[in-house]
Amino acid sequence: EAQVTQNPRYLITVTGKKLTVTCSQNMNHEYMSWYRQDPGLGLRQIYYSMNVEVTDKGDVPEGYKVSRKEKRNFPLILESPSPNQTSLYFCASSLYRDRGRRTEAFFGQGTRLTVV
Amino acid sequence: GEDVEQSLFLSVREGDSSVINCTYTDSSSTYLYWYKQEPGAGLQLLTYIFSNMDMKQDQRLTVLLNKKDKHLSLRIADTQTGDSAIYFCAESPNSGGYQKVTFGTGTKLQVIP
Numbered sequence: 001e002a003q004v005t006q007n008p009r010y011l012i013t014v015t016g017k018k019l020t021v022t023c024s025q026n027m028n029h030e031y032m033s034w035y036r037q038d039p040g041l042g043l044r045q046i047y048y049s050m051n052v053e054v055t056d057k058g059d060v061p062e063g064y065k066v067s068r069k070e071k072r073n074f075p076l077i078l079e080s081p082s083p084n085q086t087s088l089y090f091c092a093s094s095l096y097r098d099r100g101r102r103t104e105a106f107f108g109q110g111t112r113l114t115v116v
Numbered sequence: 117g118e119d120v121e122q123s124l125f126l127s128v129r130e131g132d133s134s135v136i137n138c139t140y141t142d143s144s145s146t147y148l149y150w151y152k153q154e155p156g157a158g159l160q161l162l163t164y165i166f167s168n169m170d171m172k173q174d175q176r177l178t179v180l181l182n183k184k185d186k187h188l189s190l191r192i193a194d195t196q197t198g199d200s201a202i203y204f205c206a207e208s209p210n211s212g213g214y215q216k217v218t219f220g221t222g223t224k225l226q227v228i229p
Contacts, residue, residue: 004158035219037222040124040221041221042120042122042204042219042220042221042222043159043204043219043222044219048216090158090159092159104149104161104164105159105161105217107158107159107160108158109156109157109158110156110157110158
């Protein structure tokens with residue numbers, strides 16, 4: 001079954017304690033990205049990756065890191081989490097798109113992170 | 117930069133039609149999408165429209181695109197309680213090379229039995 005898998009689904013942590021949220025896709029997609037969802041703000045892109053070892057900042061990258069050592073995995077790293085990073089996080093993947101070819105983003109189930 | 121706006125909340129009675137509206141700013145948008153997010157779940161693609169189309173119909177869903185006004189709408193006919201969810205409008209520019217999708221704030225649809 002084609003899917004994007006995130007872990008964990010729920011996480012409560014304390015300020016400053018490093019954490020990693022994993023994301024894995026089994027569709028051989030080149031493009032992967034991380035979003036955070038906050039009430040009234042919709043989805044905002046944190047980081048994205050166009051392929052292995054190619055990553056770039058999205059709209060709200062501060063306080064986050066990512067890596068793309070393998071095509072299927074795209075972990076999100078919070079080196080020193082703070083309460084303002086309490087949010088619902090989504091990983092998504094899609095095909096690399098040539099001009100005019102539609103692609104669909106497939107989303108993981110989400111990770112609800114609480115930083116106290 | 118790109119900006120996609122939606123109203124935050126819509127309430128309709130079961131059996132009525134729902135219309136969710138969206139405006140976007142990027143005139144180079146190639147594809148416009150509607151995603152559905154059910155409670156506790158990720159987003160799923162509901163439908164999409166290519167920018168050279170005015171309308172697309174898929175069973176109970178009708179998408180209307182006014183490219184001049186940069187206005188997109190999603191009409192759900194005979195709305196059911198199972199349609200209760202958050203609906204996100206999204207646009208993807210014709211940038212080629214990679215997909216950069218910008219999402220709106222989401223409209224929470226509440227269906228009253």
